[in-house]
Amino acid sequence: MGxxxxxxxxxxxxxxxxxKITKAMEMIxxxxxxxxxxxxxxxxxxxxELTRAVTAVATGSNTQHxxxxxxxxxxxxxxxxxxxxxxxxxxxxxxxxxxxxQLTERLKAEGKEVDAYIVGRKGVSYYSFRERKVVESWTxxxxxxxxxxxxTIAAPLIEAVQKxxxxxxxxxxxxxxxxxVSMMTQTALDDRLLPLSLDKAAAESAESSKGEILPLxxxxxxxxxxxxxLLPRYVESRIYNALLQAAASKHAATRRAMKSATDNAEExxxxxxxxxxxxxxxxxxxxxxxxxxxxxxxxDATAGSD
Amino acid sequence: MAExxxxxxxxxxxxxSGKASLVVARTSSGDIGVMPGHQPLLGVLQxxxxxxRTTGESGDGTVVAAVHGGFISFADNKLxxxxxxxxxxxxxxxxxxxxxxxxxxSDADAAAERRADVRLRAVTGxx
Numbered sequence: 502m503g504x505x506x507x508x509x510x511x512x513x514x515x516x517x518x519x520x521k522i523t524k525a526m527e528m529i530x531x532x533x534x535x536x537x538x539x540x541x542x543x544x545x546x547x548x549x550e551l552t553r554a555v556t557a558v559a560t561g562s563n564t565q566h567x568x569x570x571x572x573x574x575x576x577x578x579x580x581x582x583x584x585x586x587x588x589x590x591x592x593x594x595x596x597x598x599x600x601x602x603q604l605t606e607r608l609k610a611e612g613k614e615v616d617a618y619i620v621g622r623k624g625v626s627y628y629s630f631r632e633r634k635v636v637e638s639w640t641x642x643x644x645x646x647x648x649x650x651x652x653t654i655a656a657p658l659i660e661a662v663q664k665x666x667x668x669x670x671x672x673x674x675x676x677x678x679x680x681x682v683s684m685m686t687q688t689a690l691d692d693r694l695l696p697l698s699l700d701k702a703a704a705e706s707a708e709s710s711k712g713e714i715l716p717l718x719x720x721x722x723x724x725x726x727x728x729x730x731l732l733p734r735y736v737e738s739r740i741y742n743a744l745l746q747a748a749a750s751k752h753a754a755t756r757r758a759m760k761s762a763t764d765n766a767e768e769x770x771x772x773x774x775x776x777x778x779x780x781x782x783x784x785x786x787x788x789x790x791x792x793x794x795x796x797x798x799x800x801d802a803t804a805g806s807d
Numbered sequence: 808m809a810e811x812x813x814x815x816x817x818x819x820x821x822x823x824s825g826k827a828s829l830v831v832a833r834t835s836s837g838d839i840g841v842m843p844g845h846q847p848l849l850g851v852l853q854x855x856x857x858x859x860r861t862t863g864e865s866g867d868g869t870v871v872a873a874v875h876g877g878f879i880s881f882a883d884n885k886l887x888x889x890x891x892x893x894x895x896x897x898x899x900x901x902x903x904x905x906x907x908x909x910x911x912x913s914d915a916d917a918a919a920e921r922r923a924d925v926r927l928r929a930v931t932g933x934x
Contacts, residue, residue, distance in 0.1 A: 546816045550887045554849060554880050648818040648891065718882070721850030722836045730851045731878065734891070738818065 503784045509777035513770055520766035526589070527759035530752045533644070534684065537749035540645075541681065544745060548738045555735050557718050558728050559697060571696045575672035577614040579636075579661055580604060581654070583678040583743055584621035585751045586643045591761075593679065593687070593754035594623040597747075600689035601677040608675070616671055618658060620744070636661075646748055651741035658740075659733050662695055672696075674736070678743040679750035685757070687750035694739055697732075809843035810863045813886045815872060817893040822872065825865035830886055831858040832879050839879070847882040854921060856896075856929040857888060871896040873929035875922055896929045904930070 582601045584594045601624075605615050619625050619638040628635050637657055642650045664670025674695040679687050720727050813830060815823040831840045833855035841848065852874055859870040877890030904926040911920035 540819070543820045544818065546814065546821050547818050547889060550814070550816060550880070550889050551878075554878055554887075554889070557849060557880070557882070652891075718847045718849045718880075721834050721839065721848060721879075726835070727849055727851055727878075734878075734889075737891075741818065 503780065506777060506780045506784060509773055509780060513773045513777065516766050516769050516773065520763055520770070523759045523762040523766060527756055527763060530756035530759060534749060534752040534756060537645070537745060537752055538681070541742070541745045541749055544738070544742055548742050551731070551735055551738050555697065555731055558720070558724060558731060572666070572672040575611075575613055576666055577616060577669075577671045578608050578673040578675060579616045579618060579658055579671040580608070581618045581658065581674070581676045581740070582620065582624050583676070583747045584619070584624035584627075584643070585747070586622040586640055588623065589758060590751055590754040591758035593751055594621070594627075597677060597679050597689040598624060598627050600691055604675060604677060604691045608673075613673070616661070618654070620654065620747075643744070643751065644748060646741070646744035648737075648741055651737050651744055654744075655733065655737040655740050659736055676740065676743055678747045679754075681746045681749040681753065684753055687753055692743075694736055695732075697735075811841070811843045811845075811881075811884045811886055813859055813888070815857070815859075815874075815888045815893055816890070818891050822893045823859070823870060823895060825859075825861055825870075826863035827859045827865070827870075827886075828862040829858075829860040830888075832874070832888065833857075834879065841879070841881050841886055843884055845881055849880045850878065852877045852879055852888070852890065854925050856925060857893075871929050873899060873926045875925065894926065894929070899926045899930050901927070901930055 580601060582597065584597055588594065605617075608615050616636045617628060617633065619628060619635055620640070621643045622640045625635065625638045625640060639650070639654055658674055661669075661671045662674055666672055673693060675691055675693050677689065677691045680690045681687055810826040810828055811830070813823070813825060813827045814821065829840060829842050831838060832850075833839075833853045834850040835853050839848075839850065854873075854875040857872045857874050859872070861868050861870055872888075872893055872895050874888065874890040875892040877888065877893070880887045880889070904923050908920060908923035908927065911917075911923055
């Protein structure tokens, strides 16, 4: 076998092995997307009922609460960024980090300090590489988040919101995550959780209940106490929902990235085998012409000696 | 007979839904019973058993669930019980709950003790 042919054969072998790996990763991601989507759907009843209840209290009573009223001059905002622990997901992490950067710029332009809270190793390494301050970070559960994870994340955030701004508390709470639109589309998106923008919550609940008017509620024990108990749960459930959507998006992004890697490997194998075939053909042609040439020279020699 | 629609949802799943004639739950200011046509209500639940008397298409009977914190909301003859953790009595592993209760007592872990106690009371039906 010729040297070039051997090189081609070796490259084909290595690309085939890579293709097998990416194909397997694609299949795993595909099955995980379905599971994550199911989890998102399972968490929806709780989230929508909770949103309805929050809207009911906030619109049905004149209660003033620290978590619903906007500060007159907000000076500090908390930003919760949800990324993934692992890469191999195309532009997934960089897209959501870019969205967070834009939000940070916007908040800074409005004259607010930004406190970063980060979920996922990718976001943490991005911030630590740039030596930026991170208030708190969590890693290790981004592939399949549980409600308990959402609670651990929500606790310090709620505490920061309730604290006085002068003592290091925050006036606003923003969340940046990747929304799972469909298998093919996932968009990085930022959202303000607190203070609650009631128009939006009302619109959401109107959507889910098809424009019904909320009745006047009787609160047990009192509107303030209900709101006190309700808002932290609301934040937790929103964070939980964001974590689940981010997980589904991550798996979908992985699937797509691995699919294009598999396709590229196939393409590469095809062109490499064309080259290998040409090299083999060239070798054969050369051998034949050498034989023909050799026998012609032999024939000439015998004819000359006669 | 009048009936109301009940949804019992935990943070990560829907636990039970159906028709009922009476729902009894424990709020922070005492037990509250909700029957069809009740005034719109929104209350904070304490951990404790929730009793649902089913009727209509859900069949006559009683469903008991252990609910660990959450909210009760009633409007338009629809009752929602929202809880971070909610288990139906027949999903509860009694032995495990008993073991948890023992362990909580020896560790003096009040929260865990209450959780296990609520589970056991939901199973045995002693309120």
